[in-house]
Structure formats: structure tokens, C-alpha cells
Amino acid sequence: MRTTLVCAAVVLLLPWSTDAQDIDFTDYHTPAQVEAEMANLETRFPSLARRVEIGRSLEDNPIWAVKISDNPDLDESDEGDVIFVALHHAREWISAEMALYLAEHLLENYSLDPELQADIDNLEIWVVPVLNPDGYVYSDTSYRYWRKNRRDNGDGSFGVDINRNYGYEWGHDSGSSSVPSYPTYRGPAPFSEPETRVMRDLVQSVDNLKAFVTYHSFSELVLRPWSYTNADAPGELILRNHVERAVDLIEAVHGHTYGTELYLSSGEATDYLWGETRTAAFTTELRPDYDPMESSLEDFAPPPGEIIPNNEENLPMALALIHDAGGREVWVRDHPDDTGAEPSAVWTGSGWSRPFWLSPDIWTDVEVLPEGATVDLNVRVQNAAGSPRHDVEVFVYWSDPRVSLEFPSPSATLIGADTINVPPGGRVVTFPWTVPTGTNIWGERHWCVGVVVKHARDLPLTTEARRSSNVAIRNFNTTEMTASGMLLAAATNYLDVAAELRVHVDTTSLPRGWRVFVPPQPKLQARDRPSALVRKGRLLDAQGPLLEPGETVLIPIRVDLPDDPPGDTVADVHVHGTLLPLVPGKRVPVGNGYTYRVRARADPGQ
Ligand code: 0X9
Ligand code: ZN
Numbered sequence: 001m002r003t004t005l006v007c008a009a010v011v012l013l014l015p016w017s018t019d020a021q022d023i024d025f026t027d028y029h030t031p032a033q034v035e036a037e038m039a040n041l042e043t044r045f046p047s048l049a050r051r052v053e054i055g056r057s058l059e060d061n062p063i064w065a066v067k068i069s070d071n072p073d074l075d076e077s078d079e080g081d082v083i084f085v086a087l088h089h090a091r092e093w094i095s096a097e098m099a100l101y102l103a104e105h106l107l108e109n110y111s112l113d114p115e116l117q118a119d120i121d122n123l124e125i126w127v128v129p130v131l132n133p134d135g136y137v138y139s140d141t142s143y144r145y146w147r148k149n150r151r152d153n154g155d156g157s158f159g160v161d162i163n164r165n166y167g168y169e170w171g172h173d174s175g176s177s178s179v180p181s182y183p184t185y186r187g188p189a190p191f192s193e194p195e196t197r198v199m200r201d202l203v204q205s206v207d208n209l210k211a212f213v214t215y216h217s218f219s220e221l222v223l224r225p226w227s228y229t230n231a232d233a234p235g236e237l238i239l240r241n242h243v244e245r246a247v248d249l250i251e252a253v254h255g256h257t258y259g260t261e262l263y264l265s266s267g268e269a270t271d272y273l274w275g276e277t278r279t280a281a282f283t284t285e286l287r288p289d290y291d292p293m294e295s296s297l298e299d300f301a302p303p304p305g306e307i308i309p310n311n312e313e314n315l316p317m318a319l320a321l322i323h324d325a326g327g328r329e330v331w332v333r334d335h336p337d338d339t340g341a342e343p344s345a346v347w348t349g350s351g352w353s354r355p356f357w358l359s360p361d362i363w364t365d366v367e368v369l370p371e372g373a374t375v376d377l378n379v380r381v382q383n384a385a386g387s388p389r390h391d392v393e394v395f396v397y398w399s400d401p402r403v404s405l406e407f408p409s410p411s412a413t414l415i416g417a418d419t420i421n422v423p424p425g426g427r428v429v430t431f432p433w434t435v436p437t438g439t440n441i442w443g444e445r446h447w448c449v450g451v452v453v454k455h456a457r458d459l460p461l462t463t464e465a466r467r468s469s470n471v472a473i474r475n476f477n478t479t480e481m482t483a484s485g486m487l488l489a490a491a492t493n494y495l496d497v498a499a500e501l502r503v504h505v506d507t508t509s510l511p512r513g514w515r516v517f518v519p520p521q522p523k524l525q526a527r528d529r530p531s532a533l534v535r536k537g538r539l540l541d542a543q544g545p546l547l548e549p550g551e552t553v554l555i556p557i558r559v560d561l562p563d564d565p566p567g568d569t570v571a572d573v574h575v576h577g578t579l580l581p582l583v584p585g586k587r588v589p590v591g592n593g594y595t596y597r598v599r600a601r602a603d604p605g606q
Pocket of ligand 1: 265283
């Protein structure tokens with residue numbers, strides 16, 4: 001009796017509770033219920049959620065987004081944006097359930113999960129559960145398996161496939177149809193449909209789009225661009241990485257193994273996103289699985305009991321993308337003042353606000369880069385996570401900057417890759433790099449080095465350095481080696497004790513008439529008071545330059561070529577540097593060297 005009274009009191013205190021409860025995912029929501037639940041989310045989380053009308057459909061129905069952010073009424077241009085959209089296709093009701101579930105999860109867990117809170121504070125997350133409201137209503141009231149919008153095509157047929165109407169590679173017959181009555185009718189022109197334009201306008205209006213997911217059903221797939229062709233998209237490595245991680249995350253929840261390949265579709269959403277904006281974009285085909293023997297139209301209407309497990313297994317991929325976009329763990333600077341916020345430079349109309357192609361975290365020890373020389377290329381990987389990050393992958397490429405500044409890309413050549421642990425202070429990793437010879441396609445001795453860093457919980461979302469803290473670039477100039485001249489080799493004492501440097505040039509493989517030597521180091525002036533280091537060096541009978549731990553010296557190396565070389569002659573000059581620790585007793589030499597490829601070219605003027 002007493003218990004009953006307490007319950008009654010609670011109900012009386014919360015008379016609006018039937019409207020503001022957690023969303024019930026035990027059955028599908030009608031179009032009106034989806035709208036109402038979005039309004040409820042705003043009511044329940046007024047400081048985090050806004051239901052915003054992002055446009056109207058062909059039949060003038062509102063297309064709603066829930067915008068989730070720490071200041072949902074502000075347009076915070078320094079924050080990243082992530083878009084989740086569902087129900088391009090009218091009959092794919094489970095996709096709207098997924099979007100609603102995600103929105104509610106983000107809002108309910110904001111105050112419970114500090115990492116999610118930090119991510120949301122850094123982002124503006126747009127969840128659009130129903131992009132095709134006209135079709136959804138028609139599917140609810142007239143024909144459950146309707147796919148397209150409700151355009152009157154004027155020939156007795158209705159509907160354009162919203163997911164064949166985007167403007168990137170629109171119109172291929174291989175992945176869409178020009179026949180109005182067909183389910184994949186692409187419409188008379190790219191972006192002919194209001195619904196597609198609403199999504200295009202949202203994409204273009206946000207300041208800093210980082211990731212895009214479009215939910216469909218069914219078949220249990222995670223798909224990446226391209227859709228219009230079987231060819232790999234530029235940045236395929238980045239896209240595939242996301243897909244592989246997503247498949248693992250999904251499988252870990254209920255054991256469903258999602259596939260990653262489907263038939264061609266052109267004029268589809270993710271191709272537009274990647275093709276026009278290089279924003280990581282994925283199509284998830286939700287439950288149920290596709291079975292070539294059993295599947296039928298009814299699979300667009302799985303039993304309501306599938307909704308919750310479907311949503312549960314697809315949530316982690318969404319959260320991982322949100323963390324890639326909103327968190328900053330491992331990163332590389334684009335310019336000296338870079339804090340990791342993106343974009344690190346913007347186009348002002350006449351130029352870039354910052355040079356973002358001279359990353360201070362990518363450098364060589366050698367001041368001049370003679371073509372063909374093998375030099376040490378250093379990369380500093382920053383870690384903003386506050387604790388060590390293990391298994392960080394570092395990829396280093398070079399490219400012709402007049403061909404591509406995207407990394408990774410098919411035009412970029414891999415210099416090296418490494419998997420490292422990065423402590424909170426960051427870490428330097430070094431790769432040998434044989435500098436390209438000759439010129440780029442514009443005739444310049446000008447090359448670009450690109451670095452991509454990634455961690456399972458911080459994957460890059462684009463190939464563009466200024467839009468990603470995981471990607472950085474540095475341009476280098478090279479010098480031609482055609483005449484006698486100087487090479488500069490750098491040596492760093494990476495030991496934790498002072499050391500003597502000995503430089504040795506291997507002349508055995510040089511062509512006739514070539515001379516290479518290391519000019520002697522200037523002698524210490526008698527009047528200079530010898531430092532402790534010099535006194536120690538003298539005691540140990542050191543011959544070469546003395547270096548404190550961490551110190552770098554540049555060693556000039558003279559190359560004398562014959563006056564009249566026979567045609568083009570190319571030779572490798574091997575320079576070995578060894579460090580002899582300045583400690584008494586047996587001094588074990590350590591170190592390696594450089595190889596310079598030097599070309600002697602007959603003067604074409606003669
Ligand atoms: O055909 C579509 O638009 C999507 N499949 S659905 O069954 N929901 O209609 C797939 C779109 C993405 N396509 C590819 N990545 N190939
Ligand atoms: Zn679909």
C-alpha cells in the first residue's frame with residue numbers, strides 16, 4: 001500500500017514524464033513520433049540539443065536535425081562538425097531508429113563520460129534521422145516498401161532516388177538509372193531534388209566538416225567511397241582503416257560480421273562528400289544481413305526486436321568517429337603556432353592565412369638537400385592525450401607538390417613507416433630519405449614530404465594537412481650536383497655522454513678523377529681557454545669535433561669532379577660518421593652515415 005502511494009506521488013510530481021522519458025526502441029516510430037522525440041530531446045537537454053529545421057522537402061515537410069554541442073545556439077566556427085543522416089530511402093525505417101538512438105546516447109552520456117563530453121565540447125554534431133520525410137510518410141500510410149521521394153515525374157511514375165541525385169559523378173548508367181519509373185532513378189539533373197539540396201547546403205554551411213555517416217538498410221555493410229566506380233579513391237588507406245576498425249567494433253557487440261563491398265551506385269552521398277570535400281564519409285547498411293537465397297523486400301521491415309541490437313552494435317563506430325573528430329591524441333604541427341585545432345589555415349581570398357606547408361615537426365639535419373642524397377628525415381609526433389599512446393603508426397611520403405598535396409595518395413611515394421610509442425611530451429622518429437633527383441612537373445627542384453600519424457582511437461579523417469591534425473606537410477628545395485661543390489652532412493650526438501665525431505669518406509668506389517675530402521676542423525686557438533669538454537677530449541687524444549649530448553654539427557664535404565667528365569657520370573659518395581663516447585677505457589664507436597648520389601654532367605654549353 002505504502003509503495004503504491006510513493007509511486008503515485010512521483011507521477012504527480014512529473015506530469016510531463018510520458019513525453020520526456022527515454023526513447024522507447026522496442027518498436028518503430030512513425031514520422032510524427034520521430035519529430036516528437038527530436039523535440040523531446042531538446043526539452044530534456046536544453047543546454048546541449050536543438051531541433052533545427054535544415055530545409056523542406058518537395059512536399060514542404062520540414063527536414064529536422066538535432067544539433068548537439070556545448071553551445072547549441074552558437075555557430076562555433078572553431079569547432080569541428082560531424083553529420084549523421086538517415087532515411088534517404090523511405091522504407092529503411094531502422095535507419096531513423098539508429099539516428100535517434102545515437103542522438104539520445106550522446107545527450108544522456110554527456111555528463112557521465114568525460115571523454116565524450118570533451119569530444120562534444122569540441123564539435124557540432126548534426127543528426128538528421130529523416131532526410132526523406134515525404135517518402136517516409138508514404139511508406140507509413142500507403143506502401144511500406146517505397147524507396148524514393150515523391151516527385152511526380154510527369155510520365156505516370158513517381159519518385160527520384162535521393163541517393164542517386166548528388167552532384168559528384170552523377171549520371172553514370174552503371175550505378176543509376178535515367179528511367180523515371182526505376183527505383184534508382186537519378187532525377188533530371190544533379191541536385192534536382194530539394195532533399196539532396198538540403199543535405200548539400202548543410203554540408204556547405206558548416207565550418208569544419210570532419211566526418212559523415214549515412215545510415216541505410218539492409219545487408220549489414222560498412223561502405224566507403226568510391227561508390228560510382230570499383231577504383232580506389234585517393235586516400236583509400238585512410239578510408240579502409242576506418243572500415244576495418246568499424247567492422248571490428250560492430251562484431252565485438254553481438255558477433256555480426258559486416259561486409260564491406262556492394263554494387264556500384266553513382267550520384268550517391270558519400271562520393272559527393274569525399275569527392276568534393278575530402279571528408280571521411282561512410283554508408284552503413286544496417287540489419288538484417290543479406291542472404292542471396294532468403295532475402296526479400298520484407299527485410300526492409302525487420303521485426304522490431306532487431307532495433308535495439310542493431311543500434312547497440314552500430315553505436316561504437318559512430319562514437320569512434322566522433323572521437324577521431326573531437327579528440328586530439330597524436331598529431332603533427334602544420335606551423336609553429338599550431339595548437340592542433342583545424343583548419344590550421346583558411347583561404348582569405350588572396351592567400352592562405354598561415355603557411356601550412358612548412359611543418360616544424362618535419363625536418364632534415366642537412367641544410368642543403370643535394371639531389372640524390374640520402375639524408376635523415378625527422379618527424380616529431382606530438383601527443384596531446386596526457387598519457388603515453390602505444391602502437392602509433394607513422395607514415396612518411398614524398399610527392400611532387402604540383403601533382404598532389406594529399407597524403408596518403410596514389411601520387412605519394414612511401415619513404416618509410418614505423419609503429420612507435422609516443423610519450424606525453426611527443427617523440428622524434430627518423431627515416432632515411434633518398435632525395436628525388438631532377439625536377440617536378442613544373443621544372444622546379446621542389447618536393448613535398450607528407451606525414452600521416454594514426455592511432456586506433458585517433459584516425460585521420462581527410463588527406464588534407466590543414467584540415468587534419470593527423471596529417472602535416474613540409475616542402476623542400478633540392479640543389480643540383482653538376483659541378484664541384486660542397487656537400488653538408490650533419491651529425492648529432494644522440495648518446496647521453498659527450499662524444500668525439502670521426503668522419504670517414506669512402507673513396508674506393510669513386511670514378512677516376514673524382515676527389516672527395518673532409519676539410520680539417522679549425523684548430524682551437526691557443527688563447528682560448530679550453531672548456532671542460534676540450535680538456536677531456538685532449539686527455540683521451542680525440543682527433544675530431546667534440547659534441548655534447550644532443551649537439552649537432554654540420555660537416556662540409558668537398559667534392560672535386562674532373563673538369564671534363566665523360567657525359568653523365570653518377571657516383572655514390574659514402575660518408576660515415578661514428579661517435580666515440582668520451583669515456584675512459586674502451587671507446588666503442590657507434591653511428592652510421594649518409595650516401596650522397598652526385599652527378600657529374602658535361603656542360604651542355606660546350
Ligand atoms: O543503393 C544505395 O543507395 C545504398 N543501398 S540501399 O540498399 N540502402 O539502397 C548503397 C549506397 C552506397 N553504395 C555503395 N557504396 N556502393
Ligand atoms: Zn538505402
